[in-house]
Amino acid sequence: MSYRLFLLMRKEFVQFFRNIPLIFIVLYLITFDVYSAGSISMDINNYPIAIYNLDQTQDSVDIIDKLREPYFKITHVIEEENQVQQLIESGEVSVVVVFPQDFSKKLNSYQTAEMQVILDGSISNASQLAMGYIARILQDYNEQLILTAWKISDITKKMIPYVNFEKRYVYNPNLIDSWNFSLQELFLIITLIGMLLIAAAMVNEKQFGTIEQLMVTPLRIYEIMLAKIVPMVIILLMGTFIAVFVTLKYWVGMPITTNVWAFFVVTLLYVFTVAGLGLMISTISSNLSDTVLFSILILVPMLFLSGAYVPLEAMPEWMRWIVRVMPLKYYIDLGSGILLKENSLFSMWREMGMLLLLGIAAFTIGAIRFRKAYQ
Numbered sequence: 548m549s550y551r552l553f554l555l556m557r558k559e560f561v562q563f564f565r566n567i568p569l570i571f572i573v574l575y576l577i578t579f580d581v582y583s584a585g586s587i588s589m590d591i592n593n594y595p596i597a598i599y600n601l602d603q604t605q606d607s608v609d610i611i612d613k614l615r616e617p618y619f620k621i622t623h624v625i626e627e628e629n630q631v632q633q634l635i636e637s638g639e640v641s642v643v644v645v646f647p648q649d650f651s652k653k654l655n656s657y658q659t660a661e662m663q664v665i666l667d668g669s670i671s672n673a674s675q676l677a678m679g680y681i682a683r684i685l686q687d688y689n690e691q692l693i694l695t696a697w698k699i700s701d702i703t704k705k706m707i708p709y710v711n712f713e714k715r716y717v718y719n720p721n722l723i724d725s726w727n728f729s730l731q732e733l734f735l736i737i738t739l740i741g742m743l744l745i746a747a748a749m750v751n752e753k754q755f756g757t758i759e760q761l762m763v764t765p766l767r768i769y770e771i772m773l774a775k776i777v778p779m780v781i782i783l784l785m786g787t788f789i790a791v792f793v794t795l796k797y798w799v800g801m802p803i804t805t806n807v808w809a810f811f812v813v814t815l816l817y818v819f820t821v822a823g824l825g826l827m828i829s830t831i832s833s834n835l836s837d838t839v840l841f842s843i844l845i846l847v848p849m850l851f852l853s854g855a856y857v858p859l860e861a862m863p864e865w866m867r868w869i870v871r872v873m874p875l876k877y878y879i880d881l882g883s884g885i886l887l888k889e890n891s892l893f894s895m896w897r898e899m900g901m902l903l904l905l906g907i908a909a910f911t912i913g914a915i916r917f918r919k920a921y922q
Contacts, residue, residue, distance in 0.1 A: 745825030826913030
């Protein structure tokens with residue numbers, strides 16, 4: 548039995564490495580695709596803004612000087628009020644800052660001065676970030692304004708009571724977005740490749756008519772199933788090794804610790820979970836096009852119900868129960884915890900246990916369907 552299984556596995560390896568386009572796709576996904584996802588940043592740089600300054604005094608100019616690079620880029624200076632709506636609607640600018648005529652006069656007479664910030668709400672995330680930057684700039688300006696207006700000395704300044712608020716970020720102190728985006732893309736790619744490779748390996752036999760030849764041989768169903776799964780799992784683990792030690796470590800610059808081998812243990816468990824989904828897809832697909840379509844239909848809900856983009860707490864109660872049975876959710880928690888937080892498998896035993904249970908369930912269902920389809 549072991550020799551027959553070895554010969555079948557060798558056949559799968561030979562077929563895979565003869566398929567040059569498939570090798571290219573897998574290498575592209577685990578290298579350039581993961582790296583390109585890390586090039587995305589949620590920060591805003593050179594955000595286009597316009598200034599409508601009716602005050603034309605040094606006070607308004609001081610604030611305008613702070614609204615410059617690297618966060619903002621002043622692309623337009625508005626002369627007439629009707630230009631405000633035109634620039635926003637045309638998309639030439641995303642923010643318009645308006646200073647009224649009495650802005651400096653109110654400041655110098657110890658009154659509350661007002662300024663207006665108009666943002667393009669159609670790009671909500673970027674607008675919120677831009678508003679946050681502007682609010683922080685104005686807060687710093689207000690603190691400095693209070694000190695200069697009341698002529699407070701450095702000694703008196705130290706005597707003023709205030710709450711000192713210091714932020715401290717752990718595990719990613721520099722808030723490097725590329726680490727998170729690259730990891731999420733890697734988890735997605737492992738899921739996609741795992742389902743496609745395993746499902747396609749079986750569907751190819753069906754499509755080319757060789758499945759009947761396998762069925763009339765002395766091979767048992769589970770031998771055929773293992774011969775399809777094990778080589779693809781090994782190939783996927785090899786791809787994960789390249790993604791971690793080449794793409795993440797050297798290209799993205801993410802620190803990789805010695806605990807990374809625990810990530811490969813988790814990945815091995817998750818791949819067998821995905822293998823069960825691949826077996827189910829192979830039983831309902833008649834060609835490679837169907838395989839890709841069904842894989843996407845399964846992958847998209849898994850992705851958006853994994854907690855990677857929408858926090859679990861922000862979802863309706865009924866949707867949270869669906870998320871709790873998504874294996875990708877626990878794989879993301881385990882992978883991020885190991886690679887970013889250096890957690891051990893023992894400290895994440897709940898996630899590990901749930902992934903194991905879901906893996907056993909998915910693989911069992913897939914194996915049963917596979918057995919019934921080809922028995």
